[in-house]
Amino acid sequence: MKLDLEGKLALVTGGDSGIGRETARFLLDEGAAVALSDITGDALADAAEGLSAHGRCMPFTADLSKADGVTRLKGEIEAAMGAPDIVVHCAGETGPTGDFLEIDDAGWEEVIAVDLMSAVRVARAFIPGMREKGWGRLVLIASENAVQPYPEETPYNVAKAGIITLGKSLSKAYGEDGVLVNVVSPAFVATPMTDKMMEKRAAEEGVDKEAAIEGFLAEKRPGIEVGRRGRPEEVAAVIAFLCSQRASFVVGANWRVDGGSVMSV
Template sequence: MDLGIRGKKALVTGADSGIGWETARLLLAEGVEVLISDKDQESLDEAARALDADPDRLHAIAADVTDTASVENLAAQAQNVLGDIDILVQSSGVTGAQGLFHEIDEEGWRSTLDVDLMGPVRLLRAFLPALRRGGWGRIVLLTSEDAVQPYDDELPYCSAKAGVLALAKGLSRSYASEGLLVNAVSPAFIHTPMTDAMMDKRADEKGTDRDGAIESFLVEERPYMELGRRGEPEEVASVITFLCSDRASFVNGSNYRVDSGSVATI
């Protein structure tokens, strides 16, 4: 299917691995010129090599979403390399502070919110002027099942993702008349380095291996994931890429769950 975005220009953050990397790969396959970004330039360069794309259509620039100056520098470099972008996919994030509410201190809350909520805010503030100039644009913000189905042992992450979901909905009302459509995608338990780390920690606690930790996690913590497995990054990236496309021209302010049924309500 031709998604109608050949020649468009995109920024994908959190793109050194996982969902961000797969999204960049699919956008490149659709003929989009892509700038990938993440915190570490070395891992980002490695990710760019793995994408094996025409160097004229793939660029890699590191930025720290917790640092306003770093994000503003990314915007300036993006302008030099690409000009105005048409597509922004915000995929960077961390699990952050974990534990029951009384076990997490203020710094745990602050550091998690700084990446998972204020990170998207900083990126949007820096890139919104360029996105508004073109008369056609797409913003896709990565949230989580946790935004609408919070878990008591990761409330800072859940709260941040609920904030991102509200941010996406609010933005969708502000700029649609200018041709800029804003949507959210909410994955659940995807096969990424972040969930690998979570499962390795669980394996240590339970005296098992990663596969055993995944199996017990699905049974005990995610019983509504009816497919009984972790999702793959490309399964999320396919939805993101659709929302970035001309095929999604009447989709605005929506939240697409890619969660195997994990969220228990409709």
């Protein structure tokens, strides 16, 4: 299926690895140019260099948990490449985990800043440019945790539930202007974030990472029917479709890419 993205400019945040990097590759292969953003300079530069084999890709370092970081990112992208037609907001973190009663305000504030407020600020910064063009795509990344919360990840659960509501609200506000907003909710994808989780579990249990993954699937994610972690490209393919001309009647949706993990209909 041809996605008709030639001539479009996409911003992909959290783009130095995992789902963000694979999404950038899909969009480049479909003819879009990509502004790639992340907080880590060296890894981001390496990712942009590798992706440049697929099309025009420029790196932009930014801390999106701070308002001035988003403002600066917008200015740098517009000066170098123009105003984005597409924004895919992949930046995020798990944050503090464990007993709810032992997670302090600072832990909560960190997760809300990184996982929720960064999305708010990115949307506020880039939606106006899309409205001016009368065409735009904004894809926010939530998680299975938003609708199937795990008690040891309460701050993350809450922030990602906020992402789904944010996406729905924005879709109602700006759909008539041609700006289509949707959310994608992955589950247990092979990314640096879940690698760290599994390495920690492996160390605690005295096993290797693969054994830790198998144990986690059996104990914590029995609903994943395919019996494995997802691959970043499997999520990126869905995101790329939502960014395309082909998804012109998809608005305000939450697309689960979770291997069946979420138990509800």
